[in-house]
Amino acid sequence: MLMTTESTKQEQLHPCNAYTDLKRRFRDVGRLEAIGEILGRDFLTAMPDGAYRSRLNQIAYLYKRVHQDIVNKDIRRLLDKALTHEDNHSTDWDDWDRANLRAMASVYDEHSLIDDDLMEYNAKVANEGRRCHRNALENHDWDSAREHLRNVVDVERRIAEKKLKARGGEDLYDALLQDYCPGYSHSTIDKWFNQLEGSIKGLIPEVMAFQAQKPEPIQLADSYPVDSQMWLNEEMLALFGFDFERGGLYQTGHNPVEGGTPDDTRLVIKNVDTSNFLDSLKSAMHEAGHGLYIQGLPRKSWRYQPVAADLGSAMQESQALLVEMLIGRTEEFFEFLSPRLEGLFKAMHDPTLHPENLCAIKTHVRPTVDRKRADEVTYFLHILLRYRLERDLIEGRIQVEQLPEMWTESSYELLGVSPQDHGEGILQDVHWFVAKFGYFPSYTIGHMLATQFYQTMRQDLPDFYTLIRTGNFQPITAWLNKYVHSRGRLLGPHELMRDITGKEASPEFLMAHLRERYLREEIKI
Ligand SMILES: [Zn+2]
Structure with missing residues (x-):
């Protein structure tokens, strides 16, 4: 038998x-x-x-x-x-x-x-x-x-x-980059990043002027219990179809980190801050995007075979940012979330939890020193800062001793703000400590890929915004699973993009998305 x-x-x-x-x-x-x-x-x-x-x-x-x-x-x-x-x-x-x-x-x-x-x-x-x-x-x-x-x-x-x-x-540096962003050379990334640098630096004042016409959002100022926050985070993961039989969500002293196997996908977020539930929700949704990708890999037929692995960190980040930034910052997402928060935090009719206010908090553009709490428009500049420093470090053009000073200078030059201490500057991220040199560009390439997938997904799912407004996220996960997760490494990243969207990867989709969301312009690509 x-x-x-x-x-x-x-x-x-x-x-x-x-x-x-x-x-x-x-x-x-x-x-x-x-x-x-x-x-x-x-x-x-x-x-x-x-x-x-x-x-x-x-x-x-x-x-x-x-x-x-x-x-x-x-x-x-x-x-x-x-x-x-x-x-x-x-x-x-x-x-x-x-x-x-x-x-x-x-x-x-x-x-x-x-x-x-x-x-x-x-x-x-x-x-x-x-x-x-x-x-x-x-x-x-x-x-x-x-x-x-x-x-x-x-x-x-x-x-x-x-x-x-x-x-x-x-x-x-290019030799290390290939481990995280296979198929995207240093020169392609430089070309994309130079294009984005010019476009985003031009976009920021436009967005600031546009948002100045609206009232400032009311910031969160309550205490939000840890248990309630973790309950909310786990519920969101479950609504997206994360399988808790094969994984879980853990808060630890460590920075958030994706990983695990399709059978044991334990997601890690940093200990919950009781003064701000939006931060832990954001981390949980980001890690959920990674977790859904890992759980959705073709484990039943191909478990352990190289073809059943993911397509590297740029594709991983595209999945995480699609859930966290693209879906998780729509008005419809906050329409879904708001009444549930009022019940969960026993704060009925609290104007802070009004959907428009929550959306305004999460889409407010303001250059800061903190990558993890950065808005979607200035996020790229945080990546550019790290990309340039890590490239120069590996190439031997700068030494580790110079990092804090160079970080402060670059931060001021790119974002117009300087960290007050090492915690706000050089010690912010774990990546270099865990030897992930070449990883940072994955966030921006991932953001680019995510906006490109997002545009096709909205065409394929005609009731897309109703799905979000009603918390019916599983058709979205099913779409991602069918086109990305379940295919493992059947196609390379470029072939996959062409197969799904009919186009090559390009920063134009990211720019069109930012202009649509932050200036209300129509997408014309
Ligand atoms: Zn990530």
């Missing part, structure tokens, strides 16, 4: 024996990676403090083992055989198998550039960084942060050098 798993594409025998063998090996690698991911989730949500050191070593060792299993010479031999078979017997290969083989080859190439010890050390430094950041932020301790960051920059530069040498590229 066949076991039930025999019916999955992962377990099916393929006419090419080498490919069947590769699927088995990558399944086992995938299991080890899933264990590593769950140890990491547990590290953030449940681990007792005393396990800190040993856990770091366990995670680092596991990633070294994964690395060794991938760069094994048998894998190279099997890949060559399978690629030859695909050339000679193309009818034996369907689109998913082809995409899986391509994804296997790219995982192999990626790993074969780095040696075991560097991989292990990198995993350790990255996991240490989360705690180092938390402590530095709590104590405004730049001195200890500086030591850690020096270490990270050194490791990242060593990795970038190896990658650049083996696969070419424009420069060291």
